[in-house]
Amino acid sequence: xxxxxxxxxxxxxxxxxxxxxxxxxxxxxxxxxxxxxxxxxxxxxxxxxxxxxxxxxxxxxxxxxxxxxxxxxxxxxxxxxxxxxxxxxxxxxxxxxxxxxxxxxxxxxxxxxxxxxxxxxxxxxxxxxxxxxxxxxxxxxxxxxxxxxxxxxxxxxxxxxxxxxxxxxxxxxxxxxxxxxxxxxxxxxxxxx
Amino acid sequence: xxxxxxxxxxxxxxxxxxxxxxxxxxxxxxxxxxxxxxxxxxxxxxxxxxxxxxxxxxxxxxxxxxxxxxxxxxxxxxxxxxxxxxxxxxxxxxxxxxxxxxxxxxxxxxxxxxxxxxxxxxxxxxxxxxxxxxxxxxxxxxxxxxxxxxxxxxxxxxxxxxxxxxxxxxxxxxxxxxxxxxxxxxxxxxxxxxxxxxxxxxxxxxxxxxxxxxxxxxxxxxxxxxxxxxxxxxxxxxxxxxxxxxxxxxxxxxxxxxxxxxxxxxxxxxxxxxxxxxxxxxxxxxxxxxxxxxxxxxxxxxxxxxxxxxxxxxxxxxxxxxxxxxxxxxxxxxxxxxxxxxxxxxxxxxxxxxxxxxxxxxxxxxxxxxxxxxxxxxxxxxxx
Numbered sequence: 001x002x003x004x005x006x007x008x009x010x011x012x013x014x015x016x017x018x019x020x021x022x023x024x025x026x027x028x029x030x031x032x033x034x035x036x037x038x039x040x041x042x043x044x045x046x047x048x049x050x051x052x053x054x055x056x057x058x059x060x061x062x063x064x065x066x067x068x069x070x071x072x073x074x075x076x077x078x079x080x081x082x083x084x085x086x087x088x089x090x091x092x093x094x095x096x097x098x099x100x101x102x103x104x105x106x107x108x109x110x111x112x113x114x115x116x117x118x119x120x121x122x123x124x125x126x127x128x129x130x131x132x133x134x135x136x137x138x139x140x141x142x143x144x145x146x147x148x149x150x151x152x153x154x155x156x157x158x159x160x161x162x163x164x165x166x167x168x169x170x171x172x173x174x175x176x177x178x179x180x181x182x183x184x185x186x187x188x189x190x191x192x193x
Numbered sequence: 194x195x196x197x198x199x200x201x202x203x204x205x206x207x208x209x210x211x212x213x214x215x216x217x218x219x220x221x222x223x224x225x226x227x228x229x230x231x232x233x234x235x236x237x238x239x240x241x242x243x244x245x246x247x248x249x250x251x252x253x254x255x256x257x258x259x260x261x262x263x264x265x266x267x268x269x270x271x272x273x274x275x276x277x278x279x280x281x282x283x284x285x286x287x288x289x290x291x292x293x294x295x296x297x298x299x300x301x302x303x304x305x306x307x308x309x310x311x312x313x314x315x316x317x318x319x320x321x322x323x324x325x326x327x328x329x330x331x332x333x334x335x336x337x338x339x340x341x342x343x344x345x346x347x348x349x350x351x352x353x354x355x356x357x358x359x360x361x362x363x364x365x366x367x368x369x370x371x372x373x374x375x376x377x378x379x380x381x382x383x384x385x386x387x388x389x390x391x392x393x394x395x396x397x398x399x400x401x402x403x404x405x406x407x408x409x410x411x412x413x414x415x416x417x418x419x420x421x422x423x424x425x426x427x428x429x430x431x432x433x434x435x436x437x438x439x440x441x442x443x444x445x446x447x448x449x450x451x452x453x454x455x456x457x458x459x460x461x462x463x464x465x466x467x468x469x470x471x472x473x474x475x476x477x478x479x480x481x482x483x484x485x486x487x488x489x490x491x492x493x494x495x496x497x498x499x500x501x502x503x504x505x506x507x508x509x510x511x512x513x514x515x516x517x518x519x520x521x522x523x524x525x526x527x528x529x530x531x532x533x534x535x536x537x538x539x540x541x542x543x544x545x546x547x548x549x550x551x552x553x554x555x556x557x558x559x560x561x562x563x564x565x566x567x568x569x570x571x572x573x574x575x576x577x
Contacts, residue, residue: 070485
């Protein structure tokens with residue numbers, strides 16, 4: 001617990017379409033960081049009235065001290081799983097903040113500096129396209145130096161139903177390994193916060 | 194050893210505001226929920242449906258609509274249950290008639306209203322704070338009522354417990370106002386040890402059934418309440434009634450009845466009015482906020498203090514009865530107060546009523562279904 005990196009309002013936005021599992025992803029990350037690490041975390045969500053389709057997003061604020069304002073102000077990390085979300089929220093990213101995109105969903109990125117992986121295609125290859133959010137989780141676990149893989153796996157197991165846990169662990173590992181292979185030095189690149 | 198097991202009971206969970214409401218309700222002894230799910234309060238009904246049937250006496254019913262939901266809650270409460278329901282704007286409007294019935298029959302119950310942008314169906318998934326005056330005055334007739342609010346997830350749990358305590362202590366419906374932001378924020382919360390938690394349960398009559406007077410006045414203005422079916426027979430009606438519960442329109446009896454309804458709340462203002470004072474001691478400007486906006490204001494205060502401005506924050510947890518004494522104190526102390534809220538000015542009108550020329554009352558209103566940000570509050574503060 002004492003090894004936690006000090007953070008002052010590290011702000012993450014996970015965005016995409018309704019049905020992609022954005023809010024579940026936020027919940028798993030939030031629980032791992034709040035219960036297994038020693039951070040204060042607020043996870044908020046925003047979505048349209050549709051069950052599938054429509055915009056969906058989940059915001060996380062992570063801090064070493066108690067958090068007053070629960071929503072994000074300017075982002076350290078934007079994860080975009082749809083073109084629309086990428087276009088809409090890119091301007092909320094602070095200078096030095098990171099953009100992570102699903103290259104199978106986002107054809108056009110507003111900048112050449114981004115971390116991209118074909119997350120949805122990878123999920124399809126694993127055999128269940130709905131695991132795209134967990135593939136993303138795996139990749140983020142590599143990108144974020146303060147998030148421990150063991151804690152995330154634990155949180156994953158406690159939140160998802162046991163009958164789908166195996167394929168999700170597979171998805172998590174696939175995302176983690178692909179990110180490690182593609183961007184081995186990403187964790188050291190953080191300049192903000 | 195005993196110490197160790199006690200520590201274990203304090204568990205930490207990562208929960209939604211809505212889930213924290215359920216935790217709080219169960220800690221307070223809630224064993225009946227009737228409701229009709231509606232965004233953004235749905236998780237309360239979902240979690241109750243999961244948890245209540247596991248309890249020995251727990252009952253969860255999904256009713257056909259919100260009118261019936263509150264009807265079922267009133268019935269369950271009269272039968273001795275600690276009962277609650279949860280809804281949002283459109284459902285809250287439907288419940289108004291039964292809130293009045295609960296007021297006049299002095300039935301304890303907790304009603305959680307997770308506010309969404311209105312009027313009517315409005316924006317189901319967007320936050321607002323526009324039901325504040327409706328919670329106070331929504332049902333017709335002169336009536337006292339307790340309206341509470343919560344801003345973060347731990348507070349959701351605590352204020353739900355408080356809501357049940359007030360309902361049982363004063364035999365009154367208690368409305369807990371949350372907003373979509375608070376209800377849909379996940380945070381780490383600590384579930385307190387139930388043994389150390391203050392839980393109040395309604396007073397049962399100590400006299401034999403034939404001596405029992407269901408609406409008799411006493412020092413507290415709150416009479417004992419036996420569960421229906423326990424041998425104490427009495428009449429429950431929405432008509433103005435006498436001490437025995439039978440309809441009356443005799444001016445003297447009506448007057449003393451309505452006066453008692455008010456007195457049972459009025460004389461305990463000191464117990465009911467809960468506020469949080471943050472850096473108010475030396476404040477020259479004060480923000481008065483509640484719900485999720487209270488959290489924005491907290492960051493705004495921190496930002497203003499870093500610039501050397503003497504700003505304090507008064508966070509209202511009890512909205513009605515309006516915490517007049519402490520608001521008045523801040524109005525006397527400060528050269529101006531700012532009331533940010535996500536409506537066209539529902540609490541600021543209370544502040545202005547109390548103000549009476551003491552200070553300058555500024556307002557900051559937002560009605561587009563978005564939370565007021567700390568930056569907006571700070572900007573307004575610096576402008577004066």
